[in-house]
Amino acid sequence: MNDTTKTVPISGRISQDDYEFLMQQSFGGKVTASEKLRFVASFFRQYHEHFGTYAEGVEELNRIGEPARKNLRQLEMKQKVHSDLIDMAAHLLPQAIAYLASRQDPPADKEELPYLLETEEKLLSILLRVIEQTLRLGLTREAPTYNPRLLDDKLETISELVGLISERDHSPNP
Incomplete structure (x- = not known):
């Protein structure tokens, strides 16, 4: 001061x-x-x-999370393990939170729907990256996580939902 x-x-x-x-x-x-x-x-x-802008929010959330990430990296080094899941979550989740926090000042009444649509689309984009990267972790028999069997039986519901969406999209319209 x-x-x-x-x-x-x-x-x-x-x-x-x-x-x-x-x-x-x-x-x-x-x-x-x-x-x-x-x-x-x-x-x-x-x-x-x-904390008002997206970039400042990401920076602040990364600053807040850095001690935990540092501890995890030290433990990983000591235990000779690594988790791509931890890296992905630590990278993408602050982006979603910062984007949401940066949306504090809604526009005038006439612009509310585009504002809501933009907010929804950006958050979906980030969440889809989380889903996509999580699915990529499940591509190999052993996931690149501390527990190589972590994703076993956890992606079945997602796989089933993707199959149902694919079936819906490829079925003839009534």
Whole structure:
């Protein structure tokens, strides 16, 4: 926070657990509860101001997920395993969430249907990529996942649904 920024005094109470949590956090040299509370309020404001676009949302979600991905990569290295499923989910799911979060400001009334149609189509595109990549994992006898048999018997329903859709699309119209 810029030291020349005008401040406004506030007063309030927080739970003992929240206070202890706040005081245990290291916020770039902030020591007092007031300094830390100012930092948290500033961070929260910036978070909401900068999460508005799709690209910023993907970046923020990737930043949030990075510690977990790092832990998983370290464990994979230690155990000498890898999961394409984890990689795919970590890459595509933040895209879907960021796109949805970036759709916060609906247009004027006359443009609502195109806005809804565009939102639906973009989310479908991302979800179809998830489905397609998941199906690709099931192409070989052993999936490139921690458990090579992970997809056994889990893709049968999807396969059946795709077959039914194919039959419907190739049957003569009544």
